[in-house]
Amino acid sequence: MIEAVRWSADGRGVRIIDQRALPGEYIERDLRTLDEVCDAIATLAVRGAPAIGVAGAMGLVASLDASTGLDASAFSGRLTANAARIRATRPTAVNLPWAIDRMLARAAGVRGTPLEILAALRDEATRILEEDRAMCRRIGEHGVGLLAPGARVLTHCNAGALATAGMGTALAPVYVAAERGAQVSVFADETRPLLQGSRLTAWELARAGIPVTVLTDGMAASLMHRGSIDLCIVGADRIAANGDFANKIGTYALAIVARHHGVPFYVAAPTSTIDTAVADGDAIVIEQRNADEVRRSFGHLIAPEEAAIYNPAFDVTPGELVTAFITDRGVVLPPYDFAAWGTHEA
Amino acid sequence: MIEAVRWSADGRGVRIIDQRALPGEYIERDLRTLDEVCDAIATLAVRGAPAIGVAGAMGLVASLDASTGLDASAFSGRLTANAARIRATRPTAVNLPWAIDRMLARAAGVRGTPLEILAALRDEATRILEEDRAMCRRIGEHGVGLLAPGARVLTHCNAGALATAGMGTALAPVYVAAERGAQVSVFADETRPLLQGSRLTAWELARAGIPVTVLTDGMAASLMHRGSIDLCIVGADRIAANGDFANKIGTYALAIVARHHGVPFYVAAPTSTIDTAVADGDAIVIEQRNADEVRRSFGHLIAPEEAAIYNPAFDVTPGELVTAFITDRGVVLPPYDFAAWGTHEA
Numbered sequence: 001m002i003e004a005v006r007w008s009a010d011g012r013g014v015r016i017i018d019q020r021a022l023p024g025e026y027i028e029r030d031l032r033t034l035d036e037v038c039d040a041i042a043t044l045a046v047r048g049a050p051a052i053g054v055a056g057a058m059g060l061v062a063s064l065d066a067s068t069g070l071d072a073s074a075f076s077g078r079l080t081a082n083a084a085r086i087r088a089t090r091p092t093a094v095n096l097p098w099a100i101d102r103m104l105a106r107a108a109g110v111r112g113t114p115l116e117i118l119a120a121l122r123d124e125a126t127r128i129l130e131e132d133r134a135m136c137r138r139i140g141e142h143g144v145g146l147l148a149p150g151a152r153v154l155t156h157c158n159a160g161a162l163a164t165a166g167m168g169t170a171l172a173p174v175y176v177a178a179e180r181g182a183q184v185s186v187f188a189d190e191t192r193p194l195l196q197g198s199r200l201t202a203w204e205l206a207r208a209g210i211p212v213t214v215l216t217d218g219m220a221a222s223l224m225h226r227g228s229i230d231l232c233i234v235g236a237d238r239i240a241a242n243g244d245f246a247n248k249i250g251t252y253a254l255a256i257v258a259r260h261h262g263v264p265f266y267v268a269a270p271t272s273t274i275d276t277a278v279a280d281g282d283a284i285v286i287e288q289r290n291a292d293e294v295r296r297s298f299g300h301l302i303a304p305e306e307a308a309i310y311n312p313a314f315d316v317t318p319g320e321l322v323t324a325f326i327t328d329r330g331v332v333l334p335p336y337d338f339a340a341w342g343t344h345e346a
Numbered sequence: 347m348i349e350a351v352r353w354s355a356d357g358r359g360v361r362i363i364d365q366r367a368l369p370g371e372y373i374e375r376d377l378r379t380l381d382e383v384c385d386a387i388a389t390l391a392v393r394g395a396p397a398i399g400v401a402g403a404m405g406l407v408a409s410l411d412a413s414t415g416l417d418a419s420a421f422s423g424r425l426t427a428n429a430a431r432i433r434a435t436r437p438t439a440v441n442l443p444w445a446i447d448r449m450l451a452r453a454a455g456v457r458g459t460p461l462e463i464l465a466a467l468r469d470e471a472t473r474i475l476e477e478d479r480a481m482c483r484r485i486g487e488h489g490v491g492l493l494a495p496g497a498r499v500l501t502h503c504n505a506g507a508l509a510t511a512g513m514g515t516a517l518a519p520v521y522v523a524a525e526r527g528a529q530v531s532v533f534a535d536e537t538r539p540l541l542q543g544s545r546l547t548a549w550e551l552a553r554a555g556i557p558v559t560v561l562t563d564g565m566a567a568s569l570m571h572r573g574s575i576d577l578c579i580v581g582a583d584r585i586a587a588n589g590d591f592a593n594k595i596g597t598y599a600l601a602i603v604a605r606h607h608g609v610p611f612y613v614a615a616p617t618s619t620i621d622t623a624v625a626d627g628d629a630i631v632i633e634q635r636n637a638d639e640v641r642r643s644f645g646h647l648i649a650p651e652e653a654a655i656y657n658p659a660f661d662v663t664p665g666e667l668v669t670a671f672i673t674d675r676g677v678v679l680p681p682y683d684f685a686a687w688g689t690h691e692a
Contacts (some may be wrong), residue, residue: 023650136525156564190640190649192538192562198640198649205356206652213654216538217564218502218596225598250564252571256606257599294536294544294562298644303536303544304369305401306552308559310533315568 001175002204004162005046005054005129008032011122012065014058016046019162019196023203031055034063034082041089041096044194048163050270052324053095054132056086057103057125061118075114079107092287092314093237093245094275099128135270135328136166143173143233143268143326147184151177151230154220155188157248158200159235159268162324170233171201173326178210182308185211187229191248192217193293193311196336217250224261232258233326236269243319243336244281245269249312255321267317268326274338281316289313347521348550350508351392351400351475356380357468358411360404365508365542369549377401380409380428387435387442390540394449395583396616399441400478402432403449403471404438421460425453430669435456438592438633438660439583441622445474457461475511480617480679481674482512489519489579489614489672493530497523498577500533500566503594504546505581505614511536515614516579517547519672524556531557535577537594538563539639563596570607578604579672582615589665590627591615595658601667613663620684627662635659 008015013030020043021027029045031037037059040046046055063082067075069250075221077272087100106124110117147153167175177184193198198214205212215223223229232254236245258265278284291309295302303309325332354361359376366389367373377383383405386392386688392401398570409428413421431447452470456463462522493499507518513521524528530550544560553560562568569575578600584592591613605613622628637655649655671678 024647188653189564190538192536192564195648198653202653203650206650208623211654212652213656214640214649215656216595218535218561218599219536219656219658219661221599222595222658223600223656225661249562249568253564253599253603255566256567256571257602260602260606294560298648300644301370302541302644304549304552306558307534307544307548308557310559310561310565310569312565312568315565315571 001167002207003165005051005058005165007058013062014055016040016055017162018045019047019200020045022199031059032062032065034085037063038085040085040090044316049093049095049235049273050095050132050160050164050169051162052090053272054129054165055098056096057099057128060086060100060103061122061125064118064121068118070114072114075117079180089267090287091285098272102128117151132164132270133166136164136168136172138328139169139268139270139326140167140172142328143175143178143266144176144328146231146266146326146331147173147177147182148230149182151184152187152228154189154223154229154232156197156234156238156251156254157190157191157202158196160201160204162204163235169270170235172208172268173233175208178208185213187213187215187223189217189220189250190214190256191250193297196248220254221257224257224263224343229263230266231266233266233268236267236273237314238278238284239269239274239338240278240280240284241276241337241339242280243325243334243338244316245319246281246284246286246314246316249315252315252317254274255317259321264323265321266324266326267322270328274341276341281318284316286316287313347387347513348507348553349404349511351397351404351511353404359408360401362386362401363508364391365393365546368545369469377405378408378411382430383409384431384435387432393473394429394504395439395441395581395619396478396510396515397508398439399445399618400475400511402442403445403474406446406449407468407471407692410464410467412533414464416460418460421463436633437631441488441618444618447589449475454645462643478510479512482510482514482518484674485515485614485616485672486513486518486522488674488676489612490522490526492577492672493519493523493528493678494576495528497530497566498533499530500535500569500575500578501547502543502580502597502600504542506547507545508550509581515616516581517551519579521554521559522557531559533559533561533569535563535566535596535600536560537596539643542594567602567603570603570609576607577610579612579614579655582613583660584617584624584630585615585620586624586626586630587622587683587685588626589668589671589680589684590662591665592627592630592632592660592662595661598661598663601663605667611667612670612672613668616674617687622687623687627664631663632661632662644683
């Protein structure tokens with residue numbers, strides 16, 4: 001299995017696969033400074049809600065590596081400032097603030113030198129990394145029972161190994177099924193504007209030897225009408241207490257189309273994606289991204305300068321369109337009431 | 347108003363706007379040979395169901411311009427062969443075979459020299475051109491009543507002036523409303539893989555001074571949820587007797603999403619698009635296009651070579667999702683039974 005986020009060889013930086021270059025080029029990159037960490041998250045070199053949580057926590061450690069010579073007060077100020085900046089790089093996924101908050105809480109519990117605090121933070125980030133890997137596998141094991149032999153799974157965006165530190169969320173049941181010899185196949189929405197489906201999902205599945213077919217985002221309904229899709233599995237960037245969830249733009253339309261055809265629609269996500277502080281989808285902040293992601297694709301002008309551009313990164317799908325949530329704690333059926341779960345216990 | 351298809355300056359070729367170059371470059375091109383006509387239609391230099399009917403008829407004339415020195419039998423053979431080749435360039439839209447059949451019927455009615463037959467064909471092609479312009483305007487006048495002042499119209503692909511010889515089909519009500527001073531605006535799905543929405547619809551509306559916003563195909567549901575869309579209008583490439591219709595891939599998903607939100611969904615098309623020989627949508631042949639339209643966009647590899655590609659040019663939307671058809675004969679409400687209409691009378 002590929003590793004989208006891990007420690008660099010010397011253990012002091014964050015080694016990522018640069019997802020901007022795929023599928024044409026495979027580039028690994030070490031993030032060592034605050035700027036490098038924030039830039040990698042903001043430009044989607046590392047992306048996917050679980051992966052940016054892990055990369056944010058590990059990146060916080062990397063960004064403080066050169067600051068252990070500071071006095072305790074200055075180090076504490078640096079820690080707070082770096083955490084705030086990493087936290088603000090992307091607004092929608094809950095995993096990033098969740099991971100940063102957990103790091104700050106760990107630091108607050110240490111009475112010691114900057115070096116000792118950094119060691120504790122490194123330990124905490126490693127725990128977050130390892131928990132993410134374990135969570136992915138548990139999601140896969142809970143979800144695999146939903147895939148009959150020969151199942152044809154449609155997914156949107158990339159909620160695979162590239163989006164986590166482990167085997168992914170939406171793709172975890174597929175990887176576990178494949179490990180067990182089931183002949184599953186995947187249909188991947190290309191996922192405009194940034195094409196995470198065609199560039200990333202198709203790449204990692206092909207690399208794993210799992211049959212994958214790419215389609216444009218408007219084609220899923222046609223496949224469902226033909227009876228070519230058995231189920232949908234998507235990831236989530238933030239899940240509200242009532243089961244409404246934010247995910248890559250286009251997810252909501254897919255959920256409506258799946259319901260129209262009676263195709264089961266599953267959301268796979270670790271517990272850390274649930275934000276019980278958010279009652280429902282209306283309260284989820286949606287990141288608006290730059291118009292040029294749509295207007296200029298691949299260096300070409302594809303829409304005239306005079307046209308306005310609508311480019312939200314995410315949409316919100318109501319929980320009533322979700323057949324079940326596949327989490328690390330098990331498969332959760334409706335009605336959804338995550339408020340009682342207690343947030344972010346793994 | 348732009349003219350997507352007209353006679354060249356000397357009246358012997360077909361002058362088109364080369365739609366492959368938009369929105370970056372505005373190029374007009376004269377088609378004078380059979381190869382040029384077929385290539386322009388097959389590569390979508392001229393596209394849109396009504397426009398390829400008009401261009402096919404006019405192109406047949408252009409392709410015979412150098413053959414009037416042949417004897418009657420050889421000319422007749424050339425006519426039959428050229429008509430068959432133009433007819434076969436694209437399979438889904440009914441307008442192309444309809445226009446070619448009409449040309450052949452006109453030729454069959456002429457007892458005369460090749461020069462006289464060609465003159466009759468030129469006259470027939472000019473009639474088809476002028477009827478198309480008139481039909482567009484009638485569609486606009488019938489449809490404009492559906493647009494309240496300030497209406498926000500969502501459309502898919504390009505069924506505008508660039509898709510016809512006139513002011514378009516889906517966009518005709520928008521142009522007529524704008525002529526009358528109504529402050530309408532348009533949301534244009536970019537329409538992957540060939541981006542006719544962002545490249546063509548946005549370009550022609552911006553050129554006409556009508557506010558237009560481009561979105562990717564997965565974003566329409568998000569806009570509808572926000573209450574930002576008052577109605578959808580799309581074109582059609584072939585309409586079956588029961589109201590099922592083929593249109594650009596992605597139309598079917600849009601119709602489902604519109605129904606889910608209670609947004610009216612209209613189909614604007616000239617009567618020549620109705621194919622009463624086709625009982626329902628299952629009988630409509632769907633053109634499958636090359637995988638590289640999806641895999642290689644703008645010269646970039648956006649999906650790995652190992653991935654399969656699904657790339658139908660069209661999908662079929664059932665008539666029950668259509669609020670009304672806007673035709674040159676008026677607005678047609680359900681239940682749809684076009685069998686009684688008699689095909690292709692304008």
